[in-house]
Amino acid sequence: MKKIQIVLLVLIAVSIAVLISFLKASPTYDTVDIAKSKPGKSVSLIAKLDRSQPVEYDYKNPNFLSFTVIDSLGGKVKVVYHNPKPDNLEHSERLVLKGAINGDYFECKEILMKCPSKYKDDKKVIEKSLPTSMLSPASKNAEIKY
Amino acid sequence: MDYSGERLLPGQLGHFFIILSLVASLAATFAYFKATASKNNPEKDSWKRLARISFIIEAISVTAILGLIVYINFNHLFEYQYAYKHTSRSLETKYLMACTWEGQEGSFLLWSFWHCILGLVVIKTSRQWETPVMTIVSLTQVFLATLVAGLYFFGEKVGSNPFVLLRNETAGPLFSRADYLSFIKDGNDLNPLLQNYWMTIHPPVLFLGFASTLFPFAFAFAGLWTKKYGEWTKAALPWALFSAAILGLGVMMGGMWAYESLTFGGYWAWDPVENASMVPWLTLVAGIHTLLIYKHTGRALKPTFLFFIFCFGLILYSTFLTRTGILGDTSVHAFTGEGNSLKIHLLIFMAATLIPALVLFFTNNKYIPSIQQEESSSSREFWMFIGSLVLFLAGIVIIGKTSVPLFNKIFNTNIAAPEDVEFAYNRIQVFVAIVIGALTAIVQYLKYKQTQRKLFWKKIGVPTIIAAVIATLVLGFGNINYNDKGIGFLAAIWVALVAAIYAAIANLLYIWIGMKGKLKLSGASITHFGFALMLVGILISSSKKEVLSHNTSGIFVPLGEGNKITGDPGDNLTLVKGVPMDMGKYMVTYESDSSHAEKPLWYYRIHFKSKDGKDEFTLTPTAFVNYKGNEGLMASPDARHYWDHDVYTYITSLRNPEAAKDTTSFKSKDIKIGDTIFYSAGFMVLEKITSRDSLPKELFGENGALYEAQIKIHSKNNTSYTAMPKLAIAKGNTLPVADTVTSESLVLKLNSVDGNNVQLGVKETESILEYVTLKAYKFPFIRVLWLGVIIMVAGFIISMIRRNELNRSARQAEDLNFSKQQNG
Secondary structure, three states, X not given: OOHHHHHHHHHHHHHHHHHHHHHHHOOXXXXXXXXXXXXXXXXXXXXXXXXXXXXXXXXXXXXXXXXXXXXXXXXXXXXXXXXXXXXXXXXXXXXXXXXXXXXXXXEEEEEEEEOOOOOOOOHHHHHHHOOOOOOOHHHOOOOOOO | OOOOOOOOHHHHHHHHHHHHHHHHHHHHHHHHHHXXXXXXXXXXXXXXXXXXXXXXXXXXXXXXXXXXXXXHHHOOOOOEHHHHHHOOOOOOHHHHHHHOOOOHHHHHHHHHHHHHHHHHHHHHHOHHHHHHHHHHHHHHHHHHHHHOOOEEEOOEEEOOXXXXXXXXXXXXXXXXXXXXXXXXXXXOOOOHXXXXXXXXXXXXXXXXXXXHOHHHHHHHHHHHHOOOOOOHHHHHHXXXXXXXXXXXXXXXXXXXXXXXXXXXXXXXXXXXXXXXXXXXXXXXXXXXXXXXXXXXXXXXHHXXXXXXXXXXXXXXXXXXXXXXXOOHHHOOOOOOOOOHHHHHHHHHHHHHHHHHHHHHHHHXXXXXXXXXXXXXXXXXXXXXXXXXXXXXXXXXXXXXXXXXXXXXXXXXXOEOOXXXXXXXXXXXXXXXXXXXXXXXHHHHHOOOOOOOHHHHHHHHHHHHHHHHHHHHHHHHHOOOOOOOOOHHHHHHHHHHHHHHHHHHHHHHHHHHHOOOOOHXXXXXXXXXXXXXXXXXXXXXXXXXOEEOOOOOOOOOOOOOOOOOOOOOOOXXXXXXXXXXXXXXXXXXXXXXXXXXXXXXXXXXXXXXXXXXXXXXXXXXXXXXXXXXXXXXXXXXXXXXXXXXXXXXXEEEEEOOHHHHOOOOOOEEEEEEOOOEEEEOOEEEEEEEEEEOXXXXXXXXXXXXXXXXXXXXXXXXXXXXXXXXXXXXXXXXXXXXXXXXXXXXXXXXXXXXEEOOEEEEEEEEOOOOOOEEEEEEEEEEOHHHHXXXXXXXXXXHHHHHHHHHHHHHHHHHHHHHHHHHHHHX
């Protein structure tokens, strides 16, 4: 076997090993209960904001935010996040939270939000953006019934 | 219904040109195919003539389509969905131009436009290669034309047409009126995050880069097709160099854009869109190196074919990943999906170009020249090939990681993105940087086929010693002590940095040692030098990135409270208007703000003054606030540039205007002179009370009085203030005049005065405060990175010009020989 072929095989083997270890080490999307069963291990939670619980945030301290989330199976957990509150948090439909369970709460490193109006390419958003009222100031004198 | 006010002509012209471009590209593909396949010359020439005419019509059509989109946008023709969706009246000209490529359709057209321009260059310059190469180019043009066709084939909608009317695409009561257009006053605007001059520059360059990767592929394809397995490489080399220059520039421009105006906190986030355009570049660079090996030694021709095929394939695959919405939540700026039809469309596109190429490659495999004898391990080609392989495999690892959401869909797994995405990539790629850095340094000093050991050491000795000295200095005094990720990663960064410095020095000196200072011939060394500088810049700026805005000594957040759990003080600092705050080596003050006349765009003036008083400057980060009903802010950073570092800041949070409604009330305290009252952030002392005499009777009446209390306030951060609340008794009424200490959010009011006893009303409120929360970083040596990019691109261009000249003179020599033979 030629040297170059040996190098080729070794490099390909290394690449495959790297990819597999990456996949192995990657967290999975988990529910609250599963996350609780492995404290300290980083996971991605998919959950919704629990609107019955308060969102704790003081603008004076932009490095502390706390709220509660509930997942589709009804599991609840308190979340702590050490960054300013994302503005659309209260309007979010779905949250993806990266972090790990730490004691009785979820220590969150990153929040990804799925918001109703995130993408303006969405057809519905365009429809919404159209003037709907025929009585907007510019057209008041038009007042035509149809 | 007859709608009033609509201007339908531009759209009708647009539809016409879209059909024309589709037909013309089909005709060009067919005619070029026939011209390539036909054996006799007159037939070949007539097909070629037809093909050329078709392609020129195609080029005119695509240009006309883009021109019409520009016209519609610039004239605010909101009856067209494209203008309504992407533009608004308040946009400046440069952004109106940028709206052209904000949408899917416009960006596909931009890509197609560059294919046309580059295709015309092929027609002009490529002689024998024109017909097979242009067959491929025209075929891709067919697919790009269908992407914007919006036509129905067998009941399936194919592509999305940029000239569709708003009223046909959306429902709404509005459209039941003939005069609906008069109600649409303005469009949806260009996404505010994209309102940046880079949006005008970056996409055209990046798409030129994308378009240019087609040509090395097309030449390789032409080589296989015409069975001239080796000859195509000469013609393809300048194209590949051009492509590497422009694609590299385009990708890094994206990085500059992210650095300057997005709040990634850096220039590179290993975002899918970034990865997807970088990986083809790595593959292309691998291909250029194997092509050079072939040119000099006759080896590595097969990998060259594969690299160029993969490079174009990866461009299409990246389009597939980023345009179809398949990445879902994982990307900050992936386009959203247009549904399944785009996915299928792009898959067919990939299949139709790549499968024939790969089939041709494997069926011709045994005819493609290769050398069986083993190369010497002291030869340049051996190490160059390893370098190419490492580049390519590094790219495959990156794109593999990026494709995880796709694997999840296919194999029904639920693997999430790693907790620290950047580190997940960096920990692997730092080793790639070590290998590539070292190879870049050494391999130029090796000779093709066999290197004499003595000569090699003689030449490389001086650069090695100089690099060793510089690297020692950098490691010794540079404070490269990034140990967030452990000592192992730091060690890897150190080794990579040494390798990168070695590569920079060795290649810079090679211009004199190897090329005798002839810059025109030193394209490779210049490119490598620029690349090595990039590596140095990347390694230092990433590992030495410092957070300046540690919330350690704020008036609001006492030490340690930022993060009760980890003790990390937090990276966000709140600034109260007008109050200097302690931030690392600076005192920073939020001075003032102002807003754009026509948009909800705010400018925040943040003043920095170094504590030693030597340096003072103002940064103006900006933010769109509550843009179009989307509560919240979209921030853009600002940076101060120094030769060796940048100070970089952006707004992370603003006072919530809703929360600012004043609901707190005054608390009354009865005190005497000299008494102390505590409040949440300090204490205050009543120093004295004065009363004024000789008050004007017409205002105060009989028995009028005016008291003034002098109160000294000591805040926790050792700042003191004096407040002077007043109490007027006039015509039987008591009228307190409160005093405010803005920075302490205190309002003080005198309720009553009786000799030395007073009742003081104290209110702590948020509503009087104006504040912003920001993050600030120090990026060292970011300029080295940008300088590296510029030098690298210049190097590629120098090489390209050189290769073009060589090809031209070779051709002239050939022509001369030919005419000699004819005469003789």
